Amino acid sequence: xxxxxxxxxxxxxxxxxxxMQWKKPCVGNDYRDPFYYALxxxxxxxxxxxxxDVTSAFGTGAEDMDxxxxxxxxxxxxxxxxxxxFIKGTANYVFSDITTLTREFVKYFMVYQxxxxxxxxxxxx
Numbered sequence: 001x002x003x004x005x006x007x008x009x010x011x012x013x014x015x016x017x018x019x020m021q022w023k024k025p026c027v028g029n030d031y032r033d034p035f036y037y038a039l040x041x042x043x044x045x046x047x048x049x050x051x052x053d054v055t056s057a058f059g060t061g062a063e064d065m066d067x068x069x070x071x072x073x074x075x076x077x078x079x080x081x082x083x084x085x086f087i088k089g090t091a092n093y094v095f096s097d098i099t100t101l102t103r104e105f106v107k108y109f110m111v112y113q114x115x116x117x118x119x120x121x122x123x124x125x
Contacts, residue, residue: 002033002034002037004030004033004034005023005024006022006023006024006025006026006030006031006034006057007020007021007022007023007026007030007034008020008021008023009021009034009037009038009041010041011041011044011045011048013045015121015124015125016045016047016048016049017048017049017050017051017121017124018038018041018042018045018048018049018050018051018081019050019051019053020034020035020038020050020051020052020053021053021056022034022052022053022054022056022057022058023056023057024056024057025057025058025060026060027060027061027063027064028064031060031064032064032067032072035068035072038050038076039072039075039076039079042076042079042080042081043079046079046080047080048079048080048081049081049082049083049084049085049124050081050083050084050085051084051085051087051117051120051121051124052084052085052086052087053087053117054086054087054088054089054097054098055087055088055089058097058098060097065097065100065101068101068104069104073104073105073107073108074108076108076109077108077109081109082109082110083109083110083111083112083124084105084109084110084111084112085111085112085113085114085120085123085124086098086101086102086111086112086113086114087114087115087116087117087119087120088113088114088115089115089116098113112124
């Protein structure tokens with residue numbers, strides 16, 4: 001389990017998912033380290049999908065978004081992950097970031113957007 005003031009990341013063996021829950025916006029290593037840990041978990045647990053909860057926070061600088069496109073997503077494509085669900089809730093401030101990320105993620109994965117953890121799990125199963 002990875003837990004900081006910015007993000008919580010864990011493997012949920014009961015659901016075969018990597019769950020990432022953002023707590024507040026951040027940049028630099030505070031943004032990248034949770035994604036590195038998620039990659040570690042995706043490699044360790046080979047039959048996993050990913051649920052990313054951005055209802056409380058998200059948002060990142062241009063450098064971090066560029067890193068996500070050029071390094072994280074292509075590396076993640078080499079894992080066995082096949083589906084990603086974003087839990088957006090109703091937070092308008094994250095819509096543009098999630099829309100931008102979704103455009104890139106769909107090159108490699110099935111991507112869904114939901115409003116709750118329960119609907120995310122229903123979408124996957």
